[in-house]
Amino acid sequence: MIYFIGAGPGAADLITVKGKELLEKCDLCIYAGSLVNPALLDYCKPDCVIMNSAHMTLEEVIAAMVPAAQAGKLVVRLHTGDPSVYGAHREQIDLLRSYNVDFKIVPGVSSFCAAAACLEAEYTLPNVSQSVIITRMEGRTPVPNRQKIADYAAHHATMVIFLSSGMLEKLSSELIKGGYKADTPAAIVYKASWPDERVVYCTVGTLAESAAKYGINKTALITVGEFLGNIYDRSELYNPNFTHGFREANPHLVDLKPESK
Ligand code: SAH
Numbered sequence: 550m551i552y553f554i555g556a557g558p559g560a561a562d563l564i565t566v567k568g569k570e571l572l573e574k575c576d577l578c579i580y581a582g583s584l585v586n587p588a589l590l591d592y593c594k595p596d597c598v599i600m601n602s603a604h605m606t607l608e609e610v611i612a613a614m615v616p617a618a619q620a621g622k623l624v625v626r627l628h629t630g631d632p633s634v635y636g637a638h639r640e641q642i643d644l645l646r647s648y649n650v651d652f653k654i655v656p657g658v659s660s661f662c663a664a665a666a667c668l669e670a671e672y673t674l675p676n677v678s679q680s681v682i683i684t685r686m687e688g689r690t691p692v693p694n695r696q697k698i699a700d701y702a703a704h705h706a707t708m709v710i711f712l713s714s715g716m717l718e719k720l721s722s723e724l725i726k727g728g729y730k731a732d733t734p735a736a737i738v739y740k741a742s743w744p745d746e747r748v749v750y751c752t753v754g755t756l757a758e759s760a761a762k763y764g765i766n767k768t769a770l771i772t773v774g775e776f777l778g779n780i781y782d783r784s785e786l787y788n789p790n791f792t793h794g795f796r797e798a799n800p801h802l803v804d805l806k807p808e809s810k
Contacts (some may be wrong), residue, residue, distance in 0.1 A: 551624040553638050555631040555657015561588040568655050571723040576622035584629035611644050618650045642711040661709045663741035664770045672707040674781035680706035684715035702727025707774040714769040717757035729753045734777035741767040
């Protein structure tokens with residue numbers, strides 16, 4: 550059996566319990582060395598074979614995993630964050646299917662969730678944004694038409710931009726082209742949950758200079774939107790005047806934030 554496991558955003562204790570238990574048992578662990586915290590490999594048993602996929606092609610990864618799985622070994626493929634976000638696990642899965650090798654996927658804490666925790670922010674504030682756009686700048690990997698940064702910027706939803714901290718001048722101009730004002734709040738979250746994590750608050754117009762000031766050009770997420778501001782409506786879910794499936798309205802309760810209604 551092969552387990553694709555989300556390693557979480559960095560901190561070794563942000564892997565799931567299930568992921569950690571499998572790491573402790575596995576015979577072969579192939580980890581995405583560019584971003585997975587090596588401290589996670591300490592969970593592996595001493596005789597576990599450990600390989601760093603940063604130096605390997607898809608074919609080499611498959612050639613290492615398949616014979617091990619066929620020999621009855623427990624194989625872990627350790628991806629950073631959650632494998633479903635820019636993890637390139639689909640192409641591995643399809644090859645494993647063609648070899649009739651069984652696999653399972655164990656989700657992880659994506660870095661965009663860890664970034665929100667660093668920012669102490671909620672991406673989906675009522676009456677500010679009810680959507681989170683996870684996207685990236687076009688680099689060597691093309692981005693399909695109608696999925697460019699400027700297309701999404703037009704929505705004014707919360708944006709979390711992966712894999713783009715090396716092209717922030719261009720990112721700023723695309724965001725502005727799409728309709729964001731230069732003074733829209735933005736935040737750069739570098740290495741969320743790692744010991745050297747850093748948050749830089751700035752605006753859409755100052756992304757590049759703000760990152761340069763702290764030497765940030767990789768392993769960062771760019772977050773954009775008014776969710777970083779202080780104006781929002783309180784939720785209906787916890788509003789005393791609101792009835793829902795689990796609770797009757799009780800308007801006699803004190804509303805702590807009446808001005809926000
Ligand atoms: N599957 C991963 C993303 C892999 S793509 C996930 O779910 O998080 C790699 C990109 O993710 C990096 O270029 C960076 O933009 C972002 N990233 C990964 N870990 C990060 C972290 N701890 N802090 C900030 N950004 C991170």
